[in-house]
Amino acid sequence: MPVQTLDTVNVAGLRVLLRADLNVPVRDGKITDLTRIERLSPTIRELAGKGAKVIVCSHFDRPKGKRVLSMSLAPMAAALEEVLGQHVRFVEDCTGIAAEQAVELLVPGGVLVLENTRFHAGEESNDPAFAAGLAKLANIFVNDAFSAAHRAHASTEGVAHLLPAYAGRLMQAELEALNAALGSPVRPVAAIVGGAKVSTKLELLGNLVGKVDVLVIGGAMANTFLAAQGKAVGRSLQEAEMHDTARGILARAASAGCRVVLPTDVVVARAFKPNPPTQTVPVDAVPADTMILDIGAASVATLIQWLPSLKTLVWNGPLGAFETPPFDAATVTLAQAVAAATRKHGLRSVGGGGDTVSALRHAGVIEQFSYVSSAGGAFLEWLEGKSLPGVAALEGTPSLG
Incomplete structure (x- = not known):
């Protein structure tokens, strides 16, 4: 396939910015379907198991560039912790000092979930400065969110030009399946x-x-x-x-x-x-x-x-x-x-x-x-x-x- 996969990189000790899709269905404040989180977990387990410091970013809903408490990714971090069976840290921003300090505390094999990228207007406008703020957190970028790949946003497209970029296992599986279906x-x-x-x-x-x-x-x-x-x-x-x-x-x-x-x-x-x-x-x-x-x-x-x-x-x-x-x-x-x-x-x-x-x-x-x-x-x-x-x-x- 024309994209690089995790087979081509040694992630031990690296800070990996993992673009996930945690935009899961929520009703009355509770997640009603864990499918997307469950499908994401193999990539996280592989990265963490190989000694990477895993930094998960995602959007959720449409806060339109503003901080909306009901659209926080904190519940998704808790659900991811339950699915993975290991501690998952959460930080209330996705760029800046708070995010950078949270990344510094990560140990090899650790997992951190950043706050909703759409709390920043620069996400959907694919602002270069916001993409650079995300890229600053990591050594490499792994995109495992095919479901958000049709959007040219900072966390899906912009940051991929600033770091060595790879397809996660879910993205890889999706691309292989779709190519087999209609590509060839x-x-x-x-x-x-x-x-x-x-x-x-x-x-x-x-x-x-x-x-x-x-x-x-x-x-x-x-x-x-x-x-x-x-x-x-x-x-x-x-x-x-x-x-x-x-x-x-x-x-x-x-x-x-x-x-x-x-x-x-x-x-x-x-x-x-x-x-x-x-x-x-x-x-x-x-x-x-x-x-x-x-x-x-x-x-x-x-x-x-x-x-x-x-x-x-x-x-x-x-x-x-x-x-x-x-x-x-x-x-x-x-x-x-x-x-x-x-x-x-x-x-x-x-x-x-x-x-x-x-x-x-x-x-x-x-x-x-x-x-x-x-x-x-x-x-x-x-x-x-x-x-x-x-x-x-x-x-x-x-x-x-």
């Missing part, structure tokens, strides 16, 4: 894209039709494509103003040799609420007073039949309104089939972005895919073919010594 995939490769609006995934669809052999479109997005083909979709959510765009995507896919797969049957209801009366109908026979809320069993069965012929699959977005039963059925059924194909046939399955993680967790298969990215916006921008500043800054940077 084993073919045939398919993508499943769901979600509500074509308008929010226009760049994503445009990029994918040139890279995959099969593009499966689900969710309310599929309604827009069906309507663009002249099919009546009743009261379903769809974007009438995107019909020309949808037809353009279909034409581009055809010229690129990409097969676009839309539902052939759908689940409809007259009310969008849990467990209403439903019907499964062909896409040519949607009653005018109903809404399409999931794809049908026949459509799912066809997709499942194709799985053994695929070598690579990228999944972004649920197939239906999965948070409201029974409109989770298609997503759950197909996700479980993808997990089975991953185990039995060696399918490389990569999922991520927004509701995808929740949907795959709901289906009980999040650990059974080849890789599931916890990055939201960064994963989507990567799927769109965009360069991520936090990754680009790691490419070609000088190594230590």
Whole structure:
């Protein structure tokens, strides 16, 4: 890979500035999901175990350059201490004298969490002086926050130009998985894209039709494509103003040799609420007073039949309104089939972005895919073919010594 990893540096005795993503979900002052902290822990354990002094920095929420007590990283430091099973120090700033003194107290193998980088306006503006203040704390920089790599901020991009910079193990795993999924995939490769609006995934669809052999479109997005083909979709959510765009995507896919797969049957209801009366109908026979809320069993069965012929699959977005039963059925059924194909046939399955993680967790298969990215916006921008500043800054940077 074009970025340097921890395999290329001896960290013993070094002060390592580790960019993490501690922007975890919090409700009523309590962390409700430790996934990001747990995924970060292997890099910290490796660095500390090799005798590095680990200085963790991260953003949390949007304090807009001001100190907001409810957005402090102190609870995240406590959670990290519990996950690591070792003492974790915390300092109430991320640059300046207090941070520098806290770093001086670190011993090899010690871990320090700095206060929220977004308490400083210089973080989001990528201010060189703020980046220099962070760089002053360390000998090397390790970025393990792929989920923040789409932001050109001081702690993700600026500091990488001031210190020898490396990818942490989570960043490395993410980049390797994504490259295997779309960078240089084993073919045939398919993508499943769901979600509500074509308008929010226009760049994503445009990029994918040139890279995959099969593009499966689900969710309310599929309604827009069906309507663009002249099919009546009743009261379903769809974007009438995107019909020309949808037809353009279909034409581009055809010229690129990409097969676009839309539902052939759908689940409809007259009310969008849990467990209403439903019907499964062909896409040519949607009653005018109903809404399409999931794809049908026949459509799912066809997709499942194709799985053994695929070598690579990228999944972004649920197939239906999965948070409201029974409109989770298609997503759950197909996700479980993808997990089975991953185990039995060696399918490389990569999922991520927004509701995808929740949907795959709901289906009980999040650990059974080849890789599931916890990055939201960064994963989507990567799927769109965009360069991520936090990754680009790691490419070609000088190594230590």
